Structures are given as C-alpha cells and as structure tokens.
Amino acid sequence: MKRVWIDTDMGFDDLAAVLTVAQTPGWRIDGLSLVAGNAPLEVVIDNALRAAAYFGWDFPIHAGCARPLAGELVTAQNILGADAMGSAGRSLPPARAALADVDAVGALGCYLAAAGEPAALLALGPLTNIATLLRQRPELAARIAPLMWMGGSAGPGNHTAAAEFNAAVDPEAINAVLDAGVPLQMVGLDACRQVRVHAADADALRALGTDKAEVLADLLLGYVRIASSDGSLPMALYDPSAAAALVAPEGMRFRPAHVVAECQGEHTRGMTVVEWRVPRRATANALVASVADEALLRRVVLDALAQAARAA
Template sequence: MRPVWIDTDAGFDDLAAILTVLARPDIAVDGISLVAGNTPLDGVVRNACRMKAFFGWRAPLHAGRDRPLLGPLVTAQDVLGEDGMRTAGRSLPDEQAPLDGRNALAAMAAWLERSEAATVLALGPLTNLAALLLARPDLAARIGEVMWMGGSADRGNHTAAAEFNAFVDPEAVAVVLGSGVPFRMVGLDACRQVPVRLADAAALRACGTPRALLLADLLEGYVRIASPDGSRPMALYDPVAAAALLDAQAVRFDPMHVAVELAGTHTRGMTVCEWRIPRKAEANARVAVQADADRVRGRVLAALAGKEPSQ
C-alpha cells in the first residue's frame, strides 16, 4: 500500500479528488488535514466531517491552521457560496463524523516520523505544510513528494496574476519551495485543459444511486460557477492533481524553477515559472504542462460514480 496524506480546504473539487484517490485499492490515505481556504476553518471542518460521515471514510480528520502564516484570511465564498459547495439540489447530509483529537500539525509530524518517502497531496493553501516545516525542518527529509494543486505558469483566477491557493498564503508557498522537498505543481494552466460540463453531471445522475445523485447535483452546481446557465465548461481543478498522483500518463511535468511573488501590488501570490533550465536557474519543482483530458476526466467521473476506472 502506498501511504498518502491529504491536506484540503474541503470544497467540491477537493471531495472529487479525495474520492478519486480512495478509489484506488493500492493507496492508503493515512490522514486528512484541514486548512482554511475556500471557507473559514469552521466551514471546512463542517464540510469534511459531513463528507466522512456520508462516504464512510476511515482516514482520521485533523483540524489545522485557521489563517495564513501572515495577514488575514481570504476565502472563495464569493464564488463558491457561504459553505463553499454550490449545488443544483442535494447537499451533503447534516450528519457529521468526529474530528480526531490531535491537531493537524501534531498528526502530520507523527505520521512523517514513522514514514519514509511519504507523499502529501495538497489541495488548498499550503499553510499547514509550511507551518510544519518551519516547526520541524528535520521532517522535510521524510517527504518523498508534495503534489500541490495550486499556482499557475500563466494567468491567475483570484487575481489577474495569482491562483487562489497561492494567493491565500504565498509565504507558505515560499516556505515549502525553500524547504527542498520534492515538489510537483499542478497549476491552473494544466487544470484548464480538463473541462467538465452539464452532460457529465447528467451522466452521473443517470446512475441513480444515492451517492451518484448527490454528487451529480454538486457537480452541476460546480459547473454552473463558470456560467449560471451551464453553457460554459468548468475546469476540473483538484482532481487533476489526484489523477497525476495516481497515473503517470495522465499529466506531463517539466522541470522548472518556481518562485512566488510576496510583495507586488498587483502580483502578490503569482507563481513565476522559469522554464529555461538550467541556463537561467536550477529546477526546484516539476510543473504540470499538459493533461490528458479524457484520461483524467474518465478516472474522476468513474470514481464519483463508484466504478473502477477504465485506465
């Protein structure tokens, strides 16, 4: 079993990514840490506890940081809604599984202490991981890879220059990059190559199971973020990073040097990707440059439907 830790701010695309990972029988999700991002931390905790109760997850949930390393929290509630999960009908039931008593940093540290070449799938701001590496830099050597959905080698989404997860806590991005841990970045430019549409929600709904009906309504609500009438496709963000973790053929990565802007008036949170390696800089990351849309979407939609992926 390949051990994986998931760090998340518990929106719909986070849920889809987690279900995609859990669909693989050779992956052991040893823990899920929660971080403020899509909503304040109490909303993230509520969503994650409802997810665990409905889907019967076994991995313990650990509450983490409720704010960035520096400055106030910025959320995506203006886009995603008050609870961070838009829907066309059904929502997660109110029943909540309990949190684990240990906080996220203590739980992650304990996991890394007994792990070697550990994999972290990060689906939100990197605050928890950065705080851990600042407190316990000795644990960096225990991390075999961080796979992060965040950043962009092109334009942003929260601002013209910055992707949301990077904008929320750019200092955390800088800490993780500076730690020397092996780092793969799945940014907006790769995720935008994998669109989902209302037809995907309709196909999921046709499965007819309670799980599929709930996820179809959440997927439709997610698609309608791009356009209220559903006429435009929506990029599938976090699940692209999950697919890249599971399938070496799903996403192509190139070595780059990634730096994050911390001070620019218009560019704070921008991830600057230098691709002229090694002439201009030494690589400190591998950045997603091309996604196989059919391969990724097929794997994710199969996981949502509770089926085995075709690849």
C-alpha cells in the same frame, strides 16, 4: 498499497479529489488535514466531517491552520458559496463523523516521522499547514516525496490577474515549502484548465439512480455552473486533476522549473513566477505540470465519482 496524506480546504472539487484517490484500487488515504482557504476553518471542518460520515471514510481527520502565515484570510465563498459547496439541489447530509483530537500540524509531523520511507502528500489548498510544520521541524522535509500540489499558475491567475487562489491565500507558505527543499510537483491553473467537466457528466452520475448519485450530481452541476449559470460551458477540474495525476501519473506531463511566489507586489502578490530556463538561468526546485491527457484524467475522476455513487 500506495499511501498518501491529503491536506485540503474542503470544497466540492476537494471532495471529488479525495474520492478520486479513495476509489482508486491500490491507494490508501492515511489521514486528512484541514486548512482554511475556500472557506473559514470551521466551514472546512464541517464539510469534511459530513463527507466522512456520508462516504464512510475511515481515516483520521485533523483540524489545522485557521489563517495564513501572514495577513488576513481571503476565502472563495464569493464564488463557491457560503459552504464552498454550491449545489444545483441537494447537499451533503448533516450527520458528521468525529474530528481527531490531535491538530493537523502535529498529526502530520508524527505521520512523516514514523513513515518507513518518504511519504506522498497531496495538497489541495493553501500550503499553510505544511509550511508551519516545516518551520517547526525542518528535518521532516526529507520525509516528503513527493508533494503534489494543486495551486499556482505558469500563466494568468484566477483570484487576480496574476495569482491563482490557493497561492494568493498564502504565498509565504509556498516559499517556505520550496526553501525547505521539498520535492514539489505543482499542478497549476494552466494544466487543470486542460481537463474539463460538463453538465452532461452530472446527468450521467444522476442516471445511476442512487442517493449518493443524486447528491454528487447536484454538487457537480453546481460546480459546472461556476463557469456559466446555465451550465452550458465546461468547467475546469482543478483539485481532481491533481488527484488524478497522482494516481495515474501517465496522465500529466511535468517539466523541471524554478518556482518562487511573489509576496510583495501590489498587483502580483501570490503570483507563482515560473522560470523554465533551467539549468541555464536557474536551478530547478520543482516539477511543474504542463500538458494534461484530458481523456485519461477525466475518466479517472468520473469513474471514481461513479464508484462512490454506487457504494452502499
């Protein structure tokens, strides 16, 4: 059994990513830590606890950092909606699971320290929780292998012309994680945009005819409509592509690179500067996703959503 801890700012694509891992045979989620990003922390918590109750998750869920290491929190609610789960119809039911008593940073620290071998982490939002932990307990960097992160970009951004959203929220956290020596695998915008989802995929989910199928189809269609209000254009699968790359590593090709986050630039704060010319110009400190197998990664994600939709 392969095991992973997931750190997330729970919106719909985060939910799809968690379901991708949860529904993949041979994988176990040991815990979920929550961070502000897509929405303020209290909204992220509500999303996660409602998802846990609806899908029957049995792993602990821990509340983490409510703001980035530096500066004020910027959310994606202007794009994703107030609850970061814009829907074409139904949403997650209001019933909530219980939140664990231990905060996310403490819980993740205990988890890593107790693991018999370096543990896999899947990060789907700003890296604030992980950076905060490593500032407090730098020795735990050696207990992480790998850290798969959906964030950054080796090309243009989406939050700004230069910066991807997760990176823009907390660029200081990126540098703290890299400086700690964590083996980072960065799945950025340029890789995720190679994997797309369509309105027809929501129709296929809906055709399964269950209550969960109806909810997931409405949420998926709401997500697709981010790209076009009528759903006629495909939408990139962001967080689920990183999850699929974790459970099906043959679906994503990575290249060694040196990555640093820009923290000062007036127009470039949050930009992930990727130096591909290693080792000639710099020493590699990360693996950066470059080529995605769209057919494979789509199948992994959509099959997982279908399995979740069929579950009692």
